[in-house]
Amino acid sequence: MQKVVVLRWGHRLRDKRLTTHVALTARALGASELVLADVRDGKIKEKIDGVSETWGGHFLFEMGVPWKQVVAKWRNKGGIVVHLTAYGENIQSSDVLQRVKATGKDVLVIVGSRKVPSEFFSKRVSDFNVAIGSQPHSECSGLAVFLDRFFEGEELSGEFKNSKMKIFPQKHGKKMVKSDDSESPK
Numbered sequence: 001m002q003k004v005v006v007l008r009w010g011h012r013l014r015d016k017r018l019t020t021h022v023a024l025t026a027r028a029l030g031a032s033e034l035v036l037a038d039v040r041d042g043k044i045k046e047k048i049d050g051v052s053e054t055w056g057g058h059f060l061f062e063m064g065v066p067w068k069q070v071v072a073k074w075r076n077k078g079g080i081v082v083h084l085t086a087y088g089e090n091i092q093s094s095d096v097l098q099r100v101k102a103t104g105k106d107v108l109v110i111v112g113s114r115k116v117p118s119e120f121f122s123k124r125v126s127d128f129n130v131a132i133g134s135q136p137h138s139e140c141s142g143l144a145v146f147l148d149r150f151f152e153g154e155e156l157s158g159e160f161k162n163s164k165m166k167i168f169p170q171k172h173g174k175k176m177v178k179s180d181d182s183e184s185p186k
């Protein structure tokens with residue numbers, strides 16, 4: 001199975017909450033890692049590491065690495081780069097997702113937060129520029145749609161190993177239990 005890593009570019013102080021949500025989305029919907037490029041934010045790392053510890057799974061959070069270095073290293077390891085942008089090939093009306101998957105290569109997904117450098121659109125950086133619709137929306141929602149389509153919904157039914165907490169789906173109300181007590185509800 002192809003591995004997906006998310007590169008978050010353009011984190012600003014006012015973006016702390018949204019960057020946290022991008023990381024949570026990446027983790028919950030099948031990415032194996034998030035790289036917060038060019039900056040360090042220990043509070044976000046602490047939050048995401050805490051979620052992974054409580055809710056399970058193996059999700060890496062790396063930060064402070066220059067984006068150009070991340071892309072170069074990724075390409076040297078044989079991976080491809082997907083830039084999520086409103087100006088790319090539409091994920092619904094083109095075959096771009098099929099072409100991404102057909103490479104069989106691991107995928108680095110670039111998610112911006114502000115106006116990205118024009119070189120992100122070039123072949124030097126991105127193998128694919130992918131649009132999630134053609135209307136303004138948040139990078140978090142774009143990432144969620146991309147990951148769900150990429151993994152064909154399979155990520156939604158997976159179990160996270162080593163979780164300390166589990167949620168049991170209910171028609172009404174909510175049920176959450178510690179994993180050591182986690183017998184399915186009757």
